[in-house]
Amino acid sequence: xxxxxxxxxxxxxxxxxxxxxxxxxxxxxxxxxxxxxxxxxxxxxxxxxxxxxxxxxxxxxxxxxxxxxxxxxxxxxxxxxxxxxxxxxxxxxxxxxxxxxxxxxxxxxxxxxxxxxxxxxxxxxxxxxxxxxxxxxxxxxxxxxxxx
Amino acid sequence: xxxxxxxxxxxxxxxxxxxxxxxxxxxxxxxxxxxxxxxxxxxxxxxxxxxxxxxxxxxxxxxxxxxxxxxxxxxxxxxxxxxxxxxxxxxxxxxxxxxxxxxxxxxxxxxxxxxxxxxxxxxxxxxxxxxxxxxxxxxxxxxxxxxx
DNA sequence: GTTCTTGCAAATACTTTGCATTGGC
DNA sequence: GCCAATGCAAAGTATTTGCAAGAAC
Numbered sequence: 001x002x003x004x005x006x007x008x009x010x011x012x013x014x015x016x017x018x019x020x021x022x023x024x025x026x027x028x029x030x031x032x033x034x035x036x037x038x039x040x041x042x043x044x045x046x047x048x049x050x051x052x053x054x055x056x057x058x059x060x061x062x063x064x065x066x067x068x069x070x071x072x073x074x075x076x077x078x079x080x081x082x083x084x085x086x087x088x089x090x091x092x093x094x095x096x097x098x099x100x101x102x103x104x105x106x107x108x109x110x111x112x113x114x115x116x117x118x119x120x121x122x123x124x125x126x127x128x129x130x131x132x133x134x135x136x137x138x139x140x141x142x143x144x145x146x147x148x
Numbered sequence: 149x150x151x152x153x154x155x156x157x158x159x160x161x162x163x164x165x166x167x168x169x170x171x172x173x174x175x176x177x178x179x180x181x182x183x184x185x186x187x188x189x190x191x192x193x194x195x196x197x198x199x200x201x202x203x204x205x206x207x208x209x210x211x212x213x214x215x216x217x218x219x220x221x222x223x224x225x226x227x228x229x230x231x232x233x234x235x236x237x238x239x240x241x242x243x244x245x246x247x248x249x250x251x252x253x254x255x256x257x258x259x260x261x262x263x264x265x266x267x268x269x270x271x272x273x274x275x276x277x278x279x280x281x282x283x284x285x286x287x288x289x290x291x292x293x294x295x296x
Numbered sequence: 297g298t299t300c301t302t303g304c305a306a307a308t309a310c311t312t313t314g315c316a317t318t319g320g321c
Numbered sequence: 322g323c324c325a326a327t328g329c330a331a332a333g334t335a336t337t338t339g340c341a342a343g344a345a346c
Contacts, residue, residue: 020320020325041310054328059311061326075223075280079336080310095266095273104273106266118243118254118283125243125252126291128283132223135266136278143274168300168345189335202303207336209301227311228335 005033017068024053028061029070029085037103038074038082038094075132076103095135099142109133153181165216172201176209177218177233185242185251186222186230223280224251243283247290257281 005013010029011021019025031047032039041062045055062083065071074082076096091111095104115128138146153161158177159169167173179195180187189210193203210231213219222230224244239259243252263276286294 022320022326024327052328056312056329057327063311073225075225077221077223077280095270095276097273098277102272104270106269108265108269109262114257115283117256121254121256122243122252124250124287124289125245126286126288128243128285129246130284131282132225132284133281134279135263135276136280137276138274139272140274141272170301170345172302200303204304204337205302211336 005029013070017065017070019064019068023051024048024057025061027051027053028058028065032071032083032085035084037105038076038084040076040078040080040082042080044083074134076101076134077136093133093135095137097139097142098136099138099146102139102141104139106135153177161218165213165218167212167216171199172196172205173209175199175201176206176213180219180231180233183232185253186224186232188224188226188228188230190228192231222282224249224282225284241281241283243285245287245290246284247286247294250287250289252287254283 007026007030010026010033013029014021014025027048028044031044041055041058044062045058048055048058062071062073062081066073066083069086071083072086074084074094076082076094078101091109092105092107093109095106097103111131111133115131119125119128155174155178158174158181161177162169162173175196176192179192189203189206192210193206196203196206210219210221210229214221214231217234219231220234222232222242224230224242226249239257240253240255241257243254245251257279259279259281263279267273267276
C-alpha cells in the first residue's frame with residue numbers, strides 16, 4: 001500500500017477533509033503511508049510518543065480521519081484497532097496469519113457485485129457504504145512448524 | 149439462524165469439543181440459538197446474570213467455543229464482540245445499519261472461490277481457515293430520516 | 297477422586313471525555 | 322483573534338488473570 005504521497009499531498013488530504021494541517025496529523029499519515037500493512041494504534045502511539053504526540057491525539061485523529069474516509073479501520077481480531085490509508089479502489093484486503101501475525105494483501109474481492117447481490121436479497125436496506133473482508137489462515141512458515 | 153437444536157444436541161456439541169457439559173454452557177448456547185442475529189457479549193452477560201452466571205464465564209466460554217468452532221465472532225465495529233452459533237455452510241454474513249443498528253443476513257459471499265483466488269495470489273500463505281465479511285450501510289428507515 | 301469449570305476480586309488493556317492551553321489560518 | 326486541535330489527567334468500558342471453592346465425569 002505504499003503509494004508515496006508527498007508531504008504536500010498529505011496536507012491536501014487533510015485540508016480537503018476540512019481539518020487544520022498540524023504536525024501530529026501529518027506525522028500520523030506519513031507513518032501509515034510508510035507501513036506496508038495496517039498499523040495498530042498501539043504501535044502508532046509508541047512512535048508518536050517520540051515526537052511528543054499523545055496517544056489521545058492518535059485516537060482522535062484516526063477516528064476523525066476514518067469518518068472522512070482518509071483512513072480505513074481493519075479488524076484483525078487482535079483486540080486493538082488497525083488502520084491504513086484508504087485504498088482508492090477499495091478492493092484490497094488482507095490475509096492474516098493467526099499464529100505469527102504475518103499479513104499480506106490480496107485483491108479482487110469484487111465488492112460491488114456482492115453488494116448489489118446483497119441489496120437484492122435484503123429489502124430492508126437502502127445503501128451499502130462500506131464493507132469489511134479479511135481472510136485468516138496460516139502462512140507457510142507457521143503451517144510447517146505446526147505440523148512438526 | 150435459528151435452526152433449533154434440542155438441549156441434547158447442544159450438549160453433544162459441547163461434549164464433542166471436549167468440554168464438560170455445564171449449565172452456563174448450555175444456557176449460553178441456547179441464548180445464541182434463540183437470537184436471530186449475533187448477540188453482543190454485554191447483552192448476553194446481562195441475561196446470564198439472571199441465572200447467576202458471571203460475565204467472566206461468558207468471556208471464557210465464548211472464547212473457548214470460538215477456538216473449537218462452535219461459535220463465530222463477528223465484528224460490527226461497535227466496540228464489543230458479537231457472537232453467533234457457527235453456520236455450517238459458513239456462507240452467511242451480515243448487513244449492519246450504521247445508524248440504528250439494524251442487522252440482516254445475506255447469503256452467497258462465495259468464499260471458497262475468493263479463498264482460492266487469494267491463495268493463488270499470495271504465495272506466502274498455506275491455508276485459509278476463516279474469513280470475516282460484513283457490509284455496513286443504511287437501512288431504509290434511516291436513509292429516509294437522514295434525508296429529511 | 298481427579299480434573300475441568302466457575303465465581304469473585306482484581307488487574308490489565310483499550311478508548312473516550314473534560315478542560316485549560318496552544319497553534320493554525 | 323477565533324476556533325479547532327492538543328496534552329494531560331481522569332473516567333469509562335472491555336477483557337483477562339489468579340485463585341479457592343464447586344461440579345462434571
